[in-house]
Amino acid sequence: MRLVILGGGESGVGTAILGKKKGYEVFVSDFGKIKGNYKEILLLNGISWEEEKHTEELILNAAVVMKSPGIPDKSPIVKKLQERGIPVISEIEFAAPFTKAIIIGITGSNGKTTTTMLTHHLLKSAGLNVGLGGNIGKSFAWQIADNKYDSYVLELSSFQLDGIINFKPHIAIITNISPDHLDRYEYKYENYIDSKFRLTMNQTEDDYLIYDADDEAISNWFKTHTTKAKLIPFSLTKIFSEGAYIKNNKMEIKISQEEFTMDTDHIALEGKHNMKNAMAATSVAKLMQIRKATIRESLSNFQGVEHRLEKVLKIQNVQYINDSKATNVNATFFALDSMNTPTVWIVGGVDKGNDYNELMSLVREKVKAIICLGVDNKKIIDVFGNVVDMMIEVSTMNDAVQMAQRLTEKGDSVLLSPACASFDLFENYEDRGNQFKQAVKNL
Template sequence: MPNIQHSYYPQSGRVVILGGGESGVGAAILASDKGFDVFLSDMGALAEAYKETLQQEQIPFEEGQHTEELILNADLVIKSPGIPEKAPLIQQLRKTNIPMISEIEFAAQYTDATLVCITGSNGKSTTTMLTYDIFRHAGTNVGVAGNIGQSFALQVAREKHDIYVLELSSFMLDDMHHFRANIAILLNITPDHLDRYNYDMNLYVDSKFRIIQNQQAEDYFIYCADDEEIVKGLERHQTAAMALPFTQEDTTAIAQGAYIDEQKKLIINIPKRETFTMNIEELSLQGKHNVYNNSAAGLAAKAQQLRNSAMKESMQSYVNIAHRLEHVACIGGVTYINDSKATNVNSVWYALESFSPDIVLIMGGVDKGNDYDMLRDLVKSKVKAIICIGKNNGRIHEAFESDTEVIVNSASMGDAVEIASHIAKKGDTVLLSPACASFDWFKNYEDRGDQFKDAVMAL
């Protein structure tokens, strides 16, 4: 299934990269390798490792500012997904005829690899890494990139894989126009990042469905048939690709896709492929949400005709990624779980659904317009205390003050863990699952999770 990405953008001239993180530096290296005149600009400070790389590659850059005369003369702009559309420089660029795209779209022009692309509000990283693990276990020449790992552009420049598994956020998809996913996976759509979409859920749904734009008849679209927003979105978003739904609600055989039968077996059925069957109790990742993740990853593997034995071995042995329901320690009979990657309410719902009472929940941070109502029943039935982190947690107090006996604020992650350790009893779970962005107290969700793990190990 070749993925020839037609070139809709300049193939020479001046390329300006906005943002000097993993994505931006990778794009700069690929552009330089392809003979462009490259300049990288970042409004913030660049990490030392990235500065050293740019210097070694002899790529000019600036940090701490955007010099307009060095940017507005570009033939092509590659924008970091983290830069919001309302940023003044982006607004200024939109008034010009300079094309502005993502690193993913830029890199896709220079590879004919098969692209397995995964998006959704929750479970993207787990499904991406599980899919990558299955493909790697099956012996394929596969890379993993996008919102995870080493940048796609850098791998296209220096590694050359036959298959790439790409985790794509809505922000990335917003700057992708002619990109084509050979296998597109849409896991779920729940309210998230609505501040970037004018608090309009339809705009966010439309962003997620961009993953199927430009698909052709020989491609595959894998999606959750149980997700209300996806089902509604399908009414206004069509694709020529073969549709492969996955479900847990319809226990009868479906013509093609994945479902759970009455014997609790995962059935994956694609025309002209050997049917895959596996007892869900054998999956290494347990919980309803992980059955969905395995269904999606399994469909992608089966679409590529990977062996059932390789799929099953990987699904039985896969270990979850850091910061996503990551077991940290069991101290005094109390289990500590790091779910720092849970930056929205739906992710916290999945986390709470995965554990038995009693849970001491550490949550809070930069609220993105969260609606906490969906958590209320689980908090009532499973959570014995909530410990808030972050600068302003008034909305968490308002949401749950009548649903749990204890809600307290903390002064630091160390303080939060210390409080949790005094509240939790043998058999309880202390769960860091914030539902919020991290950048008030922490560099990013990884830093938040690492501080949690350090604090637990210091008990």
């Protein structure tokens, strides 16, 4: 069986290693350059590869093709494979049949990384033998090749879900849905929503779907679609006989006749959106029968996620906050909503079809100055130019941070929450966040 892998990054190399171990004839093809450390691993494992091209005669003879999530469906080589009826799947679809572990799959436009990390933290703290993968950390396929975990917590993007056929998590979470990546979905929001709900399409009556009952897109989907999975909703405003909710500053979770309560003041994560992430993760912990005392302790000591509302430093009584992971408007909405001091907001990057008007009321209320850090800032300037007293364009992170320092007074905050992708000026959102942190330390 010939397995061809498009993309020689983390998921591609992980799939190659698992494929080789399972007896496939493996070939890796990357249209860009393959990083040195990945090349070494491919060579060590005797896996053939090519870079900076896709050689059709070496690809179109595949029995199955694993496509890395970054490669769009409309790329010419993918179209040719589809025309020939060769299955093009994602890493999780390829890898899942090779493990008997319990799979917890988490998707959503925002909050999925925090929810994934928190869920993993809850299960690991309880002593479970649990892996963390998908969109973060080590490749899921690679872990299956190397390790014997009893369960996996996977963060799954819509691109990974587009490439599944039979993949089925035992527990699925949809944190929320807001317009994102619409450039990959013909600019149709409903296509993106359907993509997220692929997470539950193969679930049975023995499986669970945990979801945000306050989310409009999710509620609308349920009006015209169904899933066989048992439903566990969570909400900040509604109360359920089966599900998770907040009542009198307490998080309450009721699942199969069992109850769990905890004061929200004792939960380490701050902000309304994080209460939802905590409810989703705790629902998993309850389904996995983790002791209440362990859950309480884990929720109170969780450190949060790097580049997500990460407090960097306080300088001259000004708090600098790194929210580089906010790559869409909805994520930035949560960030601005959680600010309770006058804020200098650093925003901008590659716009994925953003509607900035959704932020208007928060900007009016909380933002004293805007620093645009992007190659093309026209849309941001058009929307907010008359709303804030000060609007400045810069092209480097150092300039952004130094300018922010000049515009702040004691008691203010500086928030990097770009609402955009980072690829115009940075390698990725981590690079952007790390440059911000370094620039703040250099002040």
